[in-house]
Amino acid sequence: MTSTELSTGTSVFIPGAASPYQGDIARYWDQEARPVNLRLGDVDGLYHHHYGIGDVDHAALGDTADSAYEKKLIAELHRLESAQSDVLLHNLGAIKNGDTLVDAGCGRGGSMVMAHQRFGCRVEGVTLSAKQADFANHRARELGIEDHVRARVCNMLATPFETGQAAASWNNESSMYVDLHDLFAEHSRVLGVGGRYVTITGCWNPRYGQPSKWVSQINAHFECNIHSRREYLRAMADNRLVPQAVIDLTPATLPYWKLRATSSLVTGIEDAFINSYEDGSFQYVLIAADRV
Numbered sequence: 225m226t227s228t229e230l231s232t233g234t235s236v237f238i239p240g241a242a243s244p245y246q247g248d249i250a251r252y253w254d255q256e257a258r259p260v261n262l263r264l265g266d267v268d269g270l271y272h273h274h275y276g277i278g279d280v281d282h283a284a285l286g287d288t289a290d291s292a293y294e295k296k297l298i299a300e301l302h303r304l305e306s307a308q309s310d311v312l313l314h315n316l317g318a319i320k321n322g323d324t325l326v327d328a329g330c331g332r333g334g335s336m337v338m339a340h341q342r343f344g345c346r347v348e349g350v351t352l353s354a355k356q357a358d359f360a361n362h363r364a365r366e367l368g369i370e371d372h373v374r375a376r377v378c379n380m381l382a383t384p385f386e387t388g389q390a391a392a393s394w395n396n397e398s399s400m401y402v403d404l405h406d407l408f409a410e411h412s413r414v415l416g417v418g419g420r421y422v423t424i425t426g427c428w429n430p431r432y433g434q435p436s437k438w439v440s441q442i443n444a445h446f447e448c449n450i451h452s453r454r455e456y457l458r459a460m461a462d463n464r465l466v467p468q469a470v471i472d473l474t475p476a477t478l479p480y481w482k483l484r485a486t487s488s489l490v491t492g493i494e495d496a497f498i499n500s501y502e503d504g505s506f507q508y509v510l511i512a513a514d515r516v
């Protein structure tokens with residue numbers, strides 16, 4: 225654990241942060257309280273910081289003039305975000321209830337809870353944000369699963385997990401904050417041989433050429449650094465992670481964004497996602513890899 229320097233020169237202790245950048249990211253997520261995340265989480269107590277996939281259920285939404293429409297829209301966006309976690313968890317393969325899973329960049333813990341409910345296993349999460357870790361651990365206590373689901377304030381590039389301890393691990397929209405070679409070296413260390421790694425991420429498309437202005441806008445909005453699809457595959461290959469599936473989820477996430485753009489919970493980043501997905505400069509992908 226180190227301290228980081230603010231631009232004012234004040235030394236601030238940020239547990240888990242290994243660099244000034246990570247200190248900024250810790251502060252960003254400590255302060256985050258966007259209604260688009262909290263009101264969706266309030267639907268059923270699963271709090272996500274990722275986006276949705278799947279077709280919109282227009283029958284469930286009903287008439288836009290209906291006074292209950294906005295509530296239904298929030299429930300529908302949330303359903304699509306949980307569907308995204310379901311697809312990630314499905315790609316972890318067969319997990320036994322005695323297994324340990326690692327969620328790298330766990331946010332408020334929605335996917336961790338879903339993983340435990342699905343597999344009955346232990347789930348260990350790390351986040352740079354103490355607020356998020358407290359939130360996730362509080363939810364786990366409320367659900368009575370705190371002996372199986374735990375979040376810690378920790379850098380995902382240097383985790384406290386034992387070598388080979390995890391049957392599977394994942395990054396759900398959290399790999400754009402780190403160097404991919406460093407990230408996959410750590411997953412490769414923590415995973416047992418034969419273990420499974422899954423990421424769902426936004427990446428820029430090498431076929432487009434370079435990051436588009438929309439990708440740059442998303443980077444600035446979230447203070448992150450989106451990698452290219454090529455960089456993911458190369459860094460995995462260099463770290464004994466062999467892709468078993470690469471799924472382009474771009475067509476599946478567009479309905480979520482188009483629906484979200486019509487809601488009262490817009491944050492201003494919706495057009496950058498829609499435009500970059502539609503012009504082919506950006507892709508939403510799932511990569512599942514075997515640790516060999």
Ligand SMILES: C[S@@+](CC[C@H](N)C(=O)[O-])C[C@H]1O[C@@H](n2cnc3c(N)ncnc32)[C@H](O)[C@@H]1O
Binds near residue numbers: 350
């Ligand atoms: C967009 S949120 C995704 C949260 C969660 N995976 C989800 O799907 O709800 C990004 C997360 O990555 C975490 N993160 C970013 N850099 C990190 C690092 N170096 N170590 C640990 N967590 C990190 C943030 O703290 C935050 O929890």
Ligand SMILES: CC(C)=CCC/C(C)=C/COP(=O)(O)OP(=O)(O)O
Binds near residue numbers: 272273274397398446
């Ligand atoms: C696909 C890419 C590039 C994602 C960037 C990472 C990120 C910040 C995800 C969403 O978090 P959130 O749920 O907190 O965002 P929002 O408030 O927009 O819903």
Ligand SMILES: [Mg+2]
Binds near residue numbers: 273
């Ligand atoms: Mg969100």
